[in-house]
Amino acid sequence: MKKTITFLVVLILLVSCKEEVIQKPERLVEKDVMVNVMVDLSILEAIKYQNPASLDTFKINPRDFIYKKYKIDSLQFAxxxxxxASDYEDYKLMFEQIVQRLDAKKKSADSVVNLEKNKKNAILSKKQKPALRAKDTTKVN
Known part of the structure; x- marks a missing residue:
């Protein structure tokens, strides 16, 4: 009987300690929307640091732009x-989704850049071929 009571007390203590560390905010941003926001923020922040003039020219603040796009505010996002972030495993899965989306966007951007390079190379090679033909015909005559 003593062992049973001890077991129940320990069980009750373990179950009662299973409460959320952080309370759910009133205006919680949905998980899918949060992933979209973080992907867009990552892209705009990368643009900001790779080519600051592009955003400065249009006077765009990446965070303000994203907040307006998703109709959220900075406090709600934070x-x-x-x-x-209080649930490590779930947050890790969110970041894996973000990385996958960023990788897919990077591959897409790389393919567009390669396509443009191929077009430029094709145009340059077409311009150079007639010049080579003109040189070849002068040598033959």
Whole structure:
């Protein structure tokens, strides 16, 4: 009987300790939307550091732009981010989704850049071929 009571007390203590570390915010950004926001923020921040003039020319603040696009504010984003970060495993899955999307966008951008390079090379080679033919005909005559 003593062992049973001890077991129940330990079980109750373990179950009662299973409460959320951080309370769910009132205006929680949905997980899918949060992933979209983080992907877009990553892209705009990369543009900001790779080519700052592009955003400065149009006076775009990447964070403000994203907040307007998704109709959220900075406090709502921050609270939602802290809430999702409190569950490490779930947050890790979110970041894996973000990395996958960024990789897919990078591959897409790389293919567009390669396509443009191929077009330029094709145009340059077409311009150079007639010049080579003219040189060849002068040598034969």
């Amino acid at each position: 609270k939602s981010n802290v809430y999702y």
